[in-house]
Amino acid sequence: MSSSPAAPVSDPHTIGEWYSVPDLRLREHRFRVPLDYSAREVTISVFAREVVGVGKEEHALPYLLFLQGGPGFESPRPAEAMDGLRKLAKDTRGTGLSTPLTVSSLSQFETPKKTVEYLKNFHADNIVRDAEFIRECLDAWPWTVLGQSYGGFCAVTYLSFFPRGLKHVLLTGGLPPIGQGCTADSVYRACFEQVVSQNEKYYKRFPQDIEVVHELVKYLSESEGGGVPLPSGGILSPKGLQCLGLVGLGSGGGFERLHFMLERIWDPIIVPGAKKKISYSFLKAFESWMEFDSNPLYAVLHESIYCQGASSKWSAHKVRSEPKYESLFDPNRAVKENRPVYFTGEKIFPWMFDEISALRPLKKVAHMLSEVEDWPPLYDINALNNNQVPVAAAVYYEDMYVNFKLAMETASKIAGIRLWVTNEYMHSGL
DSSP, X not given: OOOEEOOOTTOSEEEOOOEEETTEEEEEEEEEEESSTTTOSEEEEEEEEEEEETTOXXXXXXXXXXXXXXXXXXXXXXXXXXXXXXXXXXXXXXXXXXXXXXXXXXXTSSSHHHHHHHHTTOSHHHHHHXXXXXXXXXXXXXXXXXXXXXXXXXHXXXXXXXGGGEEEEEEESOOOOXXXXXXXXXXXXXXXXXXXXXXXXXXXXXXXXXXXXHHHHHHHHHSGGGSXXXXXXXXXXXXXXXXXXXXXXXXXXXXXXXXXXXXXXXXXXXXXXXXXXXXXXXXXXHHHHHOTTTOTHHHHHTGGGGEESXXXXXXXXXXXXXXXXXXXXXXXXXXXXXXXXXXXXXXXXXTHXXXXXXXXXXXXXXXXXXXXXXXXXXXXXXXXXXXXXXEEEEEXXXXXXXXXXXXXXXXXXSXXXXXXXXXXXXXXXX
C-alpha cells in the first residue's frame, strides 16, 4: 500500500472553516501523524471534528477529547454540544476519515505479511500517541479525555504513559484488564459466564423464542453446506446465528430488538406446495447487525487489544472449545437436548473469515495477527498505582462487554479513581 511521504514539520495540521448544523458550530481538523512513531518516515491522516455551541466559537473553553469504542469504529457524528467544553471527536486511526482501513483499501497490499506489518501500527499505544500529537498541535493545556468502552481502554493507556497531557479522565464501561502478556483467555472466560446469564434472562423474557430458534437452527443445519447464502455472498450457519448475541444480549433494548427480528424469519407460503424459506428481510437484518463489511478492523484487531508482548492465538475459540463451554454453546446439541440455543457475545472466531463475505480476503491476515507476539506495552501498573490525575469511571454491573469483576480489579490499581457502579445500564450509559 502506498503511504504519503512525511509531511513538512511546519504543516502537520490543517483546519477547516466553521459551519453550522442545528444548535451546533463545527469545524474539521486533519493532522499528519507518523504511522510508526519510532520511525516517522511515513505519515497517515487523522481526522477530528471540533464541536461547540452556537456563538461559542471564540470562547476560551477547555477541550474534551472523546475516544470512541471498538476497536475499529469512528467517532459518532455530533448531535449535541457539551456545556462549557470544546469537544474534539477524533476518528481513531484507520476509521472514519482517519486513513480508513476497509476491505477495499487493505486490498492494496501485495501480501498478507505486509498487511500485518501495517496493521500492527493501529494498536492503542499509537492511538494515544496520536492524541498527544494532536494536543500539542492545538497548543492545548492538559485536557479532559472521555473514553467509551474501548476508548476507555485507550484512556487508561494514556494515563499510563502521558499523564502530563491529562486534566481529567472519564471512563464509561472502559476499565481494561491490565495484566501482563495476553489477558484475552481470562477475559473470555469471564465474559462467557456473563453471556450465559444474559441468555437465561433473554429466554425468561421471551420463552417462545426457544422453539423459534430451534426451528431455525434445524433448518440451517439441514441446508446444503450447513447454512444458507446471505445477500452479500456469505453464509448463515447455526454458529453464525449465535453471533446475534453480540448486539442483542449486551446493549440497551437489545433483547427487544432481537426478539422482534426473530419474528420475521420465514417467508409466507403464498403458493401451495412452495418450499419453506428464510426471508430476505431476516437475512439482510442479520448482516446489518454485524457491520464487518464497513468496519473490518473490529474483527481483525479485536483480540489484539488484550495483548502485550504475547499472542492471543484465537483466544475466544480456545475458550469456547473448553469442555465447560463447548457443549453449552453447541447449537445442534442444544436442539437435540431440547434446551435453549445460547447466543454468543463479543467474540471473534476464525470461522467468521470463511462465512462472512467481507472478511474472507482478510482470513490469512487474521490468522497471522493471532500469532503476533511483539505487541507493545499498553499499561504501566506502577504509574497507575501512583496516579495523580483525577479519574472517574462508570462501571456497569451486568456489562457483557467489559466484565465487572475484571474492571473492579483494574480500578483497585488506579490511585484516586472514583467509581459509579450501577445496574441501571448495561454498556450504554454514556
